[in-house]
Structure formats: structure tokens, C-alpha cells
Amino acid sequence: MNAQPDHAALTTLVNRFFRSLDERRIDEEWARTYLTDDVRTVTPIGTTEGAAATVRHTATALGRFARTQHVATGVLVDGDPATGHATVSWNAVMTHVHHDATLRQRGAGATPLFTVGAHYETDVVRTPAGWRFHEMRIEPVWTTGEPPVLPEEAHGRTEA
Template sequence: MTATQDDLAELRSELRSLRDRAEITRLCDRYALHLDKSRHTDTWLDTVFTDDALLTFPMGQYKGMAGLTRFQEMARTTFERTHHISSNYDIELDTDRAQVRAHLMAAHVPSRDDTGRHFMIGGHYDAEAVRTPSGWRIRELTFDLVWTSGDPPKAEH
């Protein structure tokens, strides 16, 4: 059996779709990993987000790299440690754009000396990812908080 040009084009298209989905999944995993492991620096932000990214959380919106840096600084000064888990990626591809819906759970620990006191959250996020010359990046992310447990942060944050 010999593959036709149409067969080859279909295979290329399927391969690109699978590769894009794998790269977007890695992007979402990289985001969750950096929130915990790279929390003391902002150098990773451009490996996950576009320069004009918009994050929307229950406590506010953060736009562009300056806004993302402000959000990270708030997290650094509120919690000494965090542990994020992201999963169940539903990815809808549209050429160089993708819509992602995923689940997110996170533990926020104010003091490494008192790990029993913590603030837990759970919910899901909707994100728009775009293909850039540097690979897939998140342009917009909205987090929908479903539940909380434990000691929430003080109101000044």
C-alpha cells in the first residue's frame, strides 16, 4: 500500500496537532513548576507568558510583565512555600492559538517552620495560549476559585 499525497498531508496535520498539544501541556506544567521552584526570581516569566499577558484571579488582574512581577512579589511576601498541582488539560487548537482548561490545586505555607498552618485552594483555569517565535506562551489566564481550606492570607495582600 502506497501513501497518497492526501494521506501524507493528513498525517502531517495529525502529527502537528499532537506536537502542539504536547508543547502546550509542557507549558502548563512549566507554569505550575515555576510557581514553586522559581518563586524567588521572575526570570522565568517570559518562558511561560507573552509580554502582554493578562492574569485574572479572585483578588485582581495583573497585566504585562510588570503586572506578573507584582503578582509574584505578592506571593513571595505572603507565603514562604507553595505547592501547585495542575492537571486534566483540555486543549482546543486553532492553528496558532489554543484554548486550555485545566484543574489547579495549591497549598500555600506562610512559614516553613509551621507547615501545619497553610492555605489550600482548588479550582480551574481557562487560558489562551499562542504560538510565538519562542514557542507556545500563555496570553491570558483566568482562575476560577472553587474552594478554599485553612488559613487565608491577611487582607493587605
């Protein structure tokens, strides 16, 4: 099997996945398009097991911002896609635009953007419907700006 078509398909999977985050189409159809049913995600704000939990987690995380822009670069495919399994990694810059309410809570001088540079490491599997993410790990490398106001902060409580 020629690895070039698989590499192109996996790069397209990454790019469409990132575009879908910015378009806020996070639902069961989204999960079927990008994830295995037993997907595992490890992010700076939590770990999820299963597609339904990942949908809820992703929708909640994105909902903390007015808009986002996710940019992927340097997609690398390791392993032999002919086996139906591969590792796909890439660098990402994720820009998050705060809600006006967040800026008001942060006060004068609050910056409207929270930007994260990260490294994505994923395991993918070929399903009858095409390539899907089976495991996803997001490792932040740097940030600028402040993260969103979380619910516990909004109520004057911060839990350790």
C-alpha cells in the same frame, strides 16, 4: 500539522509553569519563558495587564507564603493549535504553607495550610520562542484553611 506535538508542548508549558511558581523563579526571564508581553491575568486577588505587572503581582502573592505546591491535572487543549492560538484549561490544587509569623498572628489553633482548588482557563499563542500564555483566568472552586494575613490586617486595618 499534527496536533499531538502541540498538545504535549502545551501540557509541558502548564506543568513547567506550575513548577516555576513553587521554585519561586519569578523575574523577567520567567515572564519571557511563560508569558506574552501583553499578558492579562485575572485572579481572585486582582487583575494585571502586561508581563512586568504580572511578575510583580505573582512575586507578591507567592511571597505571602513560606512554601507552595501547585498541582495541575486534566489539561485540555481546545481550538486548532495549527493556527497559533488555542485555549488551555486545567484543574488545580494549590497548597500554600503559611509563614510562622502568619500563624502567630492567627493565634492558637491556626492551621498551617491554605489550600485552593481551582479551574484555570487560558488563552495561549505561539510565538517565535514557543507557546506563551496570553490571558489567564483563575476561578477558585473551593478553599480550606485561612488565607494569609494581608498588610492591612497586619496593621490592624481592614479596608472594605
